[in-house]
Amino acid sequence: MIKEFKDFAMKGNLVDIAVGFVMGAAFKQVVTSFTGGIVSPLIGLIFKADFKDLKFIAKEGIADEAGKITGEVAILYGEFITNVIDFVIVAFVMFMIIKGINATKKKEEPAPEAPKGPSQEDLLAEIRDLLAKK
Secondary structure (H helix, E strand, C coil), X not given: CHHHHHHHHCCHHHHHHHHHHHHHHHHHHHHHHHHHHHHHHHHHHHHXXXXXXXXXXXXXXXXXXXXXXXXXXXXXHHHHHHHHHHHHHHHHHHHHXXXXXXXXXXXXXXXXXXXXXXXXXXXXXXXXXXXXXX
16 A cells, blocks of 8 residues: 555656646745735725725724724725736736647657558459459
8 A cells, every 4th residue: 555655646747746736836925926016006006095905894893992993894805806816817827837838748740641451443343353364
């Protein structure tokens, strides 16, 4: 059982998937910092607010003595939109990487066609000739 697991774990595809997963996680952090540090502030200029903090308040909260708001019910659509932008960027880049990898792979050459035998007319003519000889 241990040998089978070792064979499974060391297959090339599984190792490739693990490397891709680690690279994808690292790339996700780069994209998140890009959208949080560059895209969100630019879009925030349009809304005159920090884009990630945009929200729809369904129920107002109550501020205590320290100024902390409690009991607020809000829909954080700015954070959701930021996450959607992150996803679209990561998905597009992964698509481009896969497309590039597929383009570099060797194109499979079509299998050579099997040599064609004589046509039906040729076979019938040969049979006719053999019958005519007898």
